[in-house]
Amino acid sequence: MAKGITYKCTECGWTAPRWVGRCGSCESWGSVAECQVERSARAPAMVAGRALSITEIDAQQAIGVPTGLGEFDRVLGQGLTPGSVVLLAGEPGVGKSTLLLQVASCWAASGLTALYVTAEESAAQVRLRAERIGAVHQGLHVAAETDLGVVLGHIEQLSPKLLVLDSVQTVLVPGADGVPGGVTQVKETAAALVRVAKTHNIPVLLVGHVTKDGAVAGPRTLEHLVDVVLSFEGDPHFGLRIIRAAKNRFGPADEIGCFNMTEGGIEEVPDPTGLFVSTAGEPAPGSCLTVSLEGRRPLLTEVQALVDASKAPMPRRVCQGVDHSRVAMILAVLSRRTAMRVLDKEVYVSTIGGARTSDPAADLAIALAVGAALANLPLGMRVVALGEVGLSGEVRRVNAISKRLAEAARLGVELALVPPGCGEKIKGLRVQEVGTVKAALDAVGLRSPSLRQQHHLAGGGDIHIGDGGDVSAGLELPFDDLTVLPRAA
Numbered sequence: 001m002a003k004g005i006t007y008k009c010t011e012c013g014w015t016a017p018r019w020v021g022r023c024g025s026c027e028s029w030g031s032v033a034e035c036q037v038e039r040s041a042r043a044p045a046m047v048a049g050r051a052l053s054i055t056e057i058d059a060q061q062a063i064g065v066p067t068g069l070g071e072f073d074r075v076l077g078q079g080l081t082p083g084s085v086v087l088l089a090g091e092p093g094v095g096k097s098t099l100l101l102q103v104a105s106c107w108a109a110s111g112l113t114a115l116y117v118t119a120e121e122s123a124a125q126v127r128l129r130a131e132r133i134g135a136v137h138q139g140l141h142v143a144a145e146t147d148l149g150v151v152l153g154h155i156e157q158l159s160p161k162l163l164v165l166d167s168v169q170t171v172l173v174p175g176a177d178g179v180p181g182g183v184t185q186v187k188e189t190a191a192a193l194v195r196v197a198k199t200h201n202i203p204v205l206l207v208g209h210v211t212k213d214g215a216v217a218g219p220r221t222l223e224h225l226v227d228v229v230l231s232f233e234g235d236p237h238f239g240l241r242i243i244r245a246a247k248n249r250f251g252p253a254d255e256i257g258c259f260n261m262t263e264g265g266i267e268e269v270p271d272p273t274g275l276f277v278s279t280a281g282e283p284a285p286g287s288c289l290t291v292s293l294e295g296r297r298p299l300l301t302e303v304q305a306l307v308d309a310s311k312a313p314m315p316r317r318v319c320q321g322v323d324h325s326r327v328a329m330i331l332a333v334l335s336r337r338t339a340m341r342v343l344d345k346e347v348y349v350s351t352i353g354g355a356r357t358s359d360p361a362a363d364l365a366i367a368l369a370v371g372a373a374l375a376n377l378p379l380g381m382r383v384v385a386l387g388e389v390g391l392s393g394e395v396r397r398v399n400a401i402s403k404r405l406a407e408a409a410r411l412g413v414e415l416a417l418v419p420p421g422c423g424e425k426i427k428g429l430r431v432q433e434v435g436t437v438k439a440a441l442d443a444v445g446l447r448s449p450s451l452r453q454q455h456h457l458a459g460g461g462d463i464h465i466g467d468g469g470d471v472s473a474g475l476e477l478p479f480d481d482l483t484v485l486p487r488a489a
Contacts, residue, residue, distance in 0.1 A: 009036045009430050012220045017299045034266045064141035066105025075243050077251020080203040085194050090232030096207050099266050100164045104451045108139030115160035119146045119170040133265030148173045167207035186218040187233050190225045230403035237240050238354035254295040273300040273453045275353040286373025289384040291404035292357040298407035301355050305369035306348040321351030325359055337393030360388035361398040367437050371446050379444050382414035393436045395419045
């Protein structure tokens, strides 16, 4: 055995023949360190068996086993695949431990042994949580250990059919460098558990911490070692929790699962549309519906806007649940292409129920919500707007328009505004194509009939609205090309 020196990145494992200040793979600074490697000159090792033809491999071994939580199985694909390693990461207090404890309880209730290893709490704390959420079962075993060697001993002694480790950043590997949570410790822990999963053919669920930026804490190698990477998201002020798949070797990587955090645990939400739509009886001004596509699931989302006068030299722009830069672009389009005076006013845009959407299909709904808020007119709860807004004021097509329209029709929407070429026939839904934002404003009645009627009652002439747009009665006119024509005799 000959020893050599190489340089390796502690974040992603990238190697280089000489020292460099920046990793060539993950582009992190100061992560390349010197390490010694052993170079073997031996002949290739003897193999125990032959390589199989792909036609001889049994594909049934990769079929997942349902966990008992349908939304969790939806994200995984078909359930937990034997021998797979799943990493669930999320912010503190979002409910990671509660969710996996419920999964382990459902697994034990089906007659399979589950081992829940907690490296952050005591066994008594886990028992109290299990009693609160109704997850106490004879087949669920709990071990409070932080030593990886002891954890592996529990696995050999119990031979569980499911392993849950909470969390991978708090386990100590004897003999490895660093402290728990360090790069080397996390890599060694993950590699050992991957070997256990493949050797014993059992699924392993790992809880992971996140940094302040939302990324998985520890080396990037951790995400490469595991089979599935899930992100558990949720606003602490709302009960909604969403699981997103960032990586999935056994199913789609763009699927989401919706849950609701309650005092009795985490409940599935098969139809989360009601959480994102206001339950008020009368439609409020400045509100518009859209259908955002989260993964492969269409979700009806309500966008609300509020426009108010501003005395400050720089009016405020407050956005919640939508992208701030896209809202600023839409306001500029409204100001330039429809002559709406919104740039000198304070604008607040928000979604309902803590929903967050970055789907470009919500652009048209944001524009209509702002226009309705400026005119102080309700659009009605039965109007949905779909389309991406361009800088020239045109409405562009979005993907999966059929799926979005079908979801809107299922929930009782009567009118759908869509880009040109998307006017499909949906039973119970009137679909109207609009090519520009100005045409969309006309379609929902944001031209000024009430202003015209008010002027007629005052004995004046007819009001003519040019290409700039319209407003409703009782407001300061936000359009520049408003002219009054003399009444005909």
